[in-house]
Amino acid sequence: MNMIEAINDALDIMMERDPDIVILGEDVGYFGGVFRATAGLQKKFGRNRVFDSPINECGIIGAAVGMAAYGLRPVPEIQFADYIYPSLDQLISEAARMRYRSAGQFTAPITVRSPFGGGIFGGQTHSQSPEALFTHVAGIKTVIPATPYDAKGLLIAAIEDNDPVIVFEPKRIYNGPFDGYYDKPSRTWKGHPGGLVPEGYYRTPLGKARIVREGSALTVLAYGTMIHVAEAVLAEKGVDAEIIDLRTLVPLDIETVEKSVEKTGKCLVIHEATRTSGFGAELVTLVQERCFYHLEAPVERVTGFDTPYPHSLEWAYFPGPVRIGEAVDRLLKD
Amino acid sequence: MAENTARKGGNLPPLELYVPEPRYRPGDLVDYSHLPVPPAGQLSRPDENCPASDTWPMTTDMIRVLDEEDQAVGPWNPGLDPETLRRMLRNMALTRAFDDRMYRGQRQGKTSFYMKCTGEEAISVAHAQALAQDDMVFPTYRQQGVLISRGYPLVEMVNQIYSNRGDALKGRQLPIMYSSRDYGFFTISGNLATQFPQAVGWAMASAIKGDTRIASAFVGEGSSAEGDFHAAMTFAAVYNAPVVLNVVNNQWAISSFSGFAGAERTTFAARAVGYGIAGLRVDGNDALAVYAASQWAVDRARANQGPTLIEHFTYRAEGHSTSDDPSAYRSAQEREEWPLGDPIMRLKKHLIALGEWSEEQQDAMDRELVEHVKAATKEAEKNGVLGHGLHHPFHTMFEDVFEELPWHLEEQAAQAIRERQIKWPEWKEEGDV
Numbered sequence: 043m044n045m046i047e048a049i050n051d052a053l054d055i056m057m058e059r060d061p062d063i064v065i066l067g068e069d070v071g072y073f074g075g076v077f078r079a080t081a082g083l084q085k086k087f088g089r090n091r092v093f094d095s096p097i098n099e100c101g102i103i104g105a106a107v108g109m110a111a112y113g114l115r116p117v118p119e120i121q122f123a124d125y126i127y128p129s130l131d132q133l134i135s136e137a138a139r140m141r142y143r144s145a146g147q148f149t150a151p152i153t154v155r156s157p158f159g160g161g162i163f164g165g166q167t168h169s170q171s172p173e174a175l176f177t178h179v180a181g182i183k184t185v186i187p188a189t190p191y192d193a194k195g196l197l198i199a200a201i202e203d204n205d206p207v208i209v210f211e212p213k214r215i216y217n218g219p220f221d222g223y224y225d226k227p228s229r230t231w232k233g234h235p236g237g238l239v240p241e242g243y244y245r246t247p248l249g250k251a252r253i254v255r256e257g258s259a260l261t262v263l264a265y266g267t268m269i270h271v272a273e274a275v276l277a278e279k280g281v282d283a284e285i286i287d288l289r290t291l292v293p294l295d296i297e298t299v300e301k302s303v304e305k306t307g308k309c310l311v312i313h314e315a316t317r318t319s320g321f322g323a324e325l326v327t328l329v330q331e332r333c334f335y336h337l338e339a340p341v342e343r344v345t346g347f348d349t350p351y352p353h354s355l356e357w358a359y360f361p362g363p364v365r366i367g368e369a370v371d372r373l374l375k376d
Numbered sequence: 377m378a379e380n381t382a383r384k385g386g387n388l389p390p391l392e393l394y395v396p397e398p399r400y401r402p403g404d405l406v407d408y409s410h411l412p413v414p415p416a417g418q419l420s421r422p423d424e425n426c427p428a429s430d431t432w433p434m435t436t437d438m439i440r441v442l443d444e445e446d447q448a449v450g451p452w453n454p455g456l457d458p459e460t461l462r463r464m465l466r467n468m469a470l471t472r473a474f475d476d477r478m479y480r481g482q483r484q485g486k487t488s489f490y491m492k493c494t495g496e497e498a499i500s501v502a503h504a505q506a507l508a509q510d511d512m513v514f515p516t517y518r519q520q521g522v523l524i525s526r527g528y529p530l531v532e533m534v535n536q537i538y539s540n541r542g543d544a545l546k547g548r549q550l551p552i553m554y555s556s557r558d559y560g561f562f563t564i565s566g567n568l569a570t571q572f573p574q575a576v577g578w579a580m581a582s583a584i585k586g587d588t589r590i591a592s593a594f595v596g597e598g599s600s601a602e603g604d605f606h607a608a609m610t611f612a613a614v615y616n617a618p619v620v621l622n623v624v625n626n627q628w629a630i631s632s633f634s635g636f637a638g639a640e641r642t643t644f645a646a647r648a649v650g651y652g653i654a655g656l657r658v659d660g661n662d663a664l665a666v667y668a669a670s671q672w673a674v675d676r677a678r679a680n681q682g683p684t685l686i687e688h689f690t691y692r693a694e695g696h697s698t699s700d701d702p703s704a705y706r707s708a709q710e711r712e713e714w715p716l717g718d719p720i721m722r723l724k725k726h727l728i729a730l731g732e733w734s735e736e737q738q739d740a741m742d743r744e745l746v747e748h749v750k751a752a753t754k755e756a757e758k759n760g761v762l763g764h765g766l767h768h769p770f771h772t773m774f775e776d777v778f779e780e781l782p783w784h785l786e787e788q789a790a791q792a793i794r795e796r797q798i799k800w801p802e803w804k805e806e807g808d809v
Contacts, residue, residue: 051611064584090584096614101573101607108577111562112512114584118578128603135567136574142776144563145545149779181777204779249782293782302566 043239044231045216048190049079049155053117055243057087060115063201063273065092065139067102067119067155076121077216087268097310103129103154107136110150117201123210124159124167130175136208138181153200154208158186159222159267159314160346161360163354166283171266171315171346176208177324183207184249184291188215188269189236192289195246203248212266220267220360221274228375253302260308260373263299263325265289268312268361273362281370283310291321299325300332307338308373314361317345339376343370397634400707404426408715416443416662417450424676428654431684435645435655438689441664442722443659446729452668458732464505464525465723465733466741468497471521472720473745474530477753478537481696482551486761487537489551493518495693495711497623498663498714498719500594501525506670513594516573517552518624526559534756541766542759547602548773567603569595572621576611576613579619579677590618590677597644597687598629601637609651612683620673621653621685626692631705648685660690661716663723691716755803767804770796 043051057063059213065080071094095102099120106116120126126133128173137150158309160169160193176184180297185200187193193211200207218230231237254269259282261270269287276283288294303309309329311322322343329341344361352359379425403419419439423429443449456464475492482490493500495649507513513522523533535542537551545555555563562571562578562661575593582589600623612619625642627634637644648655654676658669666688673684691714695702725735760766774789781789796803 064581087528096607096610098607098610100603101576101611104570104607105577105580105611108514108574108579109581109584110575112578112585113582114581131567131604132570134575136565136570137808138565139565141779143549143553144557145548146776147544147555147557148563170681183778224685293778293784296783320588 043190043194043237044218045187045190045211046079048213049192049197050081050083050240051239052194052201053080053083054086056198056201057083057091059086059243062114063091063117064109064114065117065119066095066106068095068097068121069122070094070119075119077213079155080119095190096148097360099125099127099129103132103137107132107140107150110152111148112225113370114376115151115153115201117153117155120154120156123156123172124170126172133176133206133208134179134183135315138179141205149204150206151204153197153203154206155197156208156210157207157213157216158210159214160351161220161267161268163353168349169351170273171210171313173210173291174311174315174319181206185209185248185289186212186265186291186292187289188212188266188287189234190231190239191236192246192252192287194239195244196248196289198243199245199248202245207248210266214267215270219270222271222360223274224357224360224362246289248290249293249295250289251298252287252289253282253298254285255285257282258306258332259283260310261286261299261302261306261372262312263288264312265291266314266324268314271311271362272366275366276370278363279367280371281374294328296328296332299329303329303333304336306309307336309333309337309341310369310373311341312344312361312366314346317343317346318348320345339373344369363367383595388454392727396633396640397704398633400710402703402705402707404707404709406707406709407712408713409646411715413715414438416440417453419450421451421672424672424681425681426654427476428652428682429806431654431656432649435687439665439669440659440662442726443667446718446722446725448664450559454664454668454671456664456667458727458730458791460505460701461723462733464501465720466726466738466745467501467521467525468520468663468720468723469742470745471497471501471524473742473749474520474533477749478534479698479717481582481753485636486757487539487551488762489698491517491552491697492535492641492694495714495718496624496626496660496690498666498723499622499660499688501688502663502666503622503670508562508589508668510560511589512560512575512578512591513675514571514578514591515564516568516594516596516599516624517564517569518596519594520552520554521573521771522668523554523556523561526561528556528561530752531755532556534753535759538756538759539767540756540760540762541768541791542756543768544621544770546768552633568599568753569604572604572608573611576615576617576619576683577609578612579617580615583615583618583679588678590620590674592620592622594622594624596629596637597623597627597634598632599639600644601779609647609653613651613653616680616682618677618680619683620670620677621683623685623687625687628688628692628696628706629701630696630700633781643687645685645687653682653685655685655687656684660688661718661719661722664726671718689716706738742786763807
């Protein structure tokens with residue numbers, strides 16, 4: 043399966059299992075979503091469970107919070123992560139605080155799905171990676187899959203989770219892994235182990251990282267599209283890197299991170315999002331605080347630049363093989 | 377290329393920005409003769425199942441039931457029995473007595489903050505009377521009358537206000553941000569208008585499940601300017617959600633008069649029709665009119681005929697909160713000159729006119745309510761007042777952020793408890809060794 047099919051399958055399975063699950067969002071109903079993630083679901087489950095919404099992100103999340111307070115498990119979609127901002131008050135002030143401020147009387151078990159990330163010539167408003175806005179919010183879990191297998195397993199776990207979860211889906215890798223070499227022909231998930239998606243129900247636990255590749259020369263912390271870019275660059279350079287796909291940013295799998303950095307003594311953090319106050323800053327700080335005496339070099343970050351996401355200069359912006367390669371060279375120079 | 381008609385030297389008048397200004401500022405003499413107060417009983421009452429557009433006359437006029445002779449008149453007279461009227465009167469008086477006591481409690485330093493609803497008691501009490509007990513209310517911070525009407529224990533309210541060990545919300549919330557799932561009272565948020573689309577979502581869920589319960593939401597006229605208001609109205613209309621959307625127009629949003637929410641151009645009720653939602657504008661100081669309009673909207677929602685927006689026209693008689701001094705921005709005369717009077721006085725006089733109540737009974741009830749509130753306060757004080765110990769244990773600060781504590785919150789909880797042992801070495805909690 044590709045990632046869209048895996049997401050569609052997860053939604054289908056969960057809707058079958060739990061009659062309280064409803065899907066709402068722009069174009070998700072009859073049409074099946076602009077990326078086809080909800081294709082066929084309205085036909086199968088009816089318009090009362092899968093329905094189109096007005097173009098109003100505040101309303102989509104606000105209504106979902108109210109539905110969750112009633113006892114449903116809504117899975118709202120925000121068409122692009124770039125358009126999640128009108129719903130921030132509902133997500134940050136409401137969904138994230140519901141359990142805390144009511145001492146558990148009301149909860150917000152909603153799963154917000156939203157395509158994110160660049161690499162598709164999406165320009166400023168179809169490429170952003172706003173995960174750090176949410177990792178900074180107490181009460182929200184942030185999940186980012188890097189393979190179809192994890193997309194299905196993590197989405198199922200997110201829907202079953204009793205806390206609000208935001209699942210950012212890297213749209214660059216919906217149809218195939220992307221290694222950062224933009225001038226090479228694109229690949230599909232066929233033949234990639236992450237594209238082998240079992241039928242039926244399974245879950246990938248939240249808060250657990252995945253070791254993509256074991257190694258001893260350095261630890262790479264990444265998620266989403268950047269997993270595949272990192273894998274390709276390090277393989278090409280012949281570096282015995284340990285690559286960790288964080289999968290859940292909050293709550294973070296700190297044990298796996300610590301264990302790896304203590305083993306390798308070096309750490310490289312990679313994300314597409316802009317650098318300043320990005321999630322990488324949190325990762326670097328945690329590694330510095332908790333693995334300081336094991337570190338043999340400064341922790342490096344490879345990120346997007348601190349600019350809005352450009353259109354024509356996308357491949358100058360994107361943290362691709364050259365930027366990663368330089369950072370690896372610096373880390374390994376001694 | 378088109379010529380720039382606004383260029384210097386053109387003969388068009390210069391554009392002017394209009395900034396609304398209230399009629400009366402501190403020291404001004406107040407005259408409300410500009411404000412139309414239609415006679416009671418004159419507006420017709422359409423069928424609850426009418427098209428939204430049929431309610432247009434009800435959105436620009438004002439539904440009033442109690443007339444100058446304290447009689448209930450016209451097609452909107454709900455014909456309530458005296459016992460129900462006395463219950464509403466009592467709940468309104470209890471709400472006021474509670475407000476007065478808690479205001480004093482804040483001044484005495486027993487808590488940090490309080491907000492009264494003086495002058496607006498009819499709205500929450502009569503509206504609650506029209507709802508079923510298990511309909512979910514999405515209130516603002518000025519609908520304490522709903523909790524009181526539903527019989528929520530006063531001691532629980534005071535515990536919350538004092539943030540003490542008995543506080544059901546574990547001292548996490550600012551005073552008056554109550555929450556009670558059992559009493560159908562949704563957790564109050566400090567962020568204005570967010571509960572409006574949530575109520576619509578709750579109502580949609582009830583409809584999805586084929587339930588018979590409806591939702592009711594409140595905002596002030598000030599926060600009807602928030603984007604959430606538009607989201608809620610759009611969603612409510614699109615999905616024909618079984619919800620009653622209430623705008624309490626008390627003329628003031630802290631220091632800003634209702635003109636800054638658009639009141640100079642149209643009524644708040646009139647906005648409903650543009651969304652295809654039924655609208656009603658009601659004298660918010662007339663408990664019978666509030667009840668009648670609420671009942672109309674509740675019946676409409678319950679019959680799958682969709683949402684209603686009710687504008688409750690009233691006056692915020694006191695300051696915005698204990699942190700506010702209204703004499704700094706409005707005339708002190710406004711309250712006494714308010715042409716719609718006081719809701720408690722009006723209902724009392726109506727009951728007396730019916731021969732179902734007397735001044736003596738009112739005085740006795742008021743005395744009893746003062747004692748009732750005082751007793752609840754004393755009871756709650758046994759659980760502590762703000763800043764005087766008896767708070768919830770430190771670890772509870774970290775609970776309920778998530779269903780389970782992740783490692784980083786466990787670490788931070790351990791830190792807070794270490795700090796506690798240094799800052800307050802005499803402090804003992806369950807589990808301390």
